[in-house]
Amino acid sequence: MGRGKRRGAASTGNKVEFGEIGLKAMSPDWITARQIEAARVAISRHLQRGGRTWIRIFPDKAVSKKPAEVRMGGGKAANDHWVAVVRPGRIMFEVGGVPLDQAEAALLRAAHKLPIPTKVVYKDRINALLTGTGG
Template identity: 55%
Template sequence: MLLPKRTKFRKQHKGRIKGNAKGGSTLNFGTYGLKALTPERVTSRQIEAARRAMTRHMKRAGRVWIRIFPDVPVSKKPAEVRMGKGKGSPEFWACKVKPGRIMFEIEGVPADVAKRAMELAAAKLPVRTRFVTRLGEGE
């Protein structure tokens, strides 16, 4: 699973996911991509599950790029603990995904295989997505 090697601070505020993606909204590496349509927090486990689903369907042919990285620590307090006594300890890492963000890219497989692989990956993610292709490629 993905996580930062080190961070300046252990805990972060929750914040909000507002607006559309500033960058990362065009295909840069692969021929096909998976674009987010809704704002959501995607965990490192979800990213890994999507990656596995894609690579298994592609039978490890082609190449996959992961364009998002979980760099936000999410803290939780244990179950049945009273209010107060500080913020909980960091439990997992997440990535804030804005609408328009390309999350995954694929290259080196036929269009139908890529589309199905992206559908399987999208099923593992909490965001609504769209399959995108480079101009003049695929469908």
């Protein structure tokens, strides 16, 4: 039984599509709606409402929880909170329209609000320019 599978790498949402820089998950976990909102607020406050932010995950899985000291049985419990299932390689947040160093600092602040290890990644064309491998 259990609560669903989180095995394997992300097959969709694993590339920076909208912005120039993104925050990538490095391990599987559930990210709650509160954690997503805390990360979003951290990004928007650091950017001072500048640029554009994309949230690439959505908490669409309901997690139920029985109250404390309740006996077994009695059916399924009420929904307690909502989570987004995140696999390794998933791009969770993207930022564009601001300087790269400012965007990277904003994403690092958001990473502190999340319960998993993350990595800042760049769009392919920017990555090529930064490493000097063409573009």
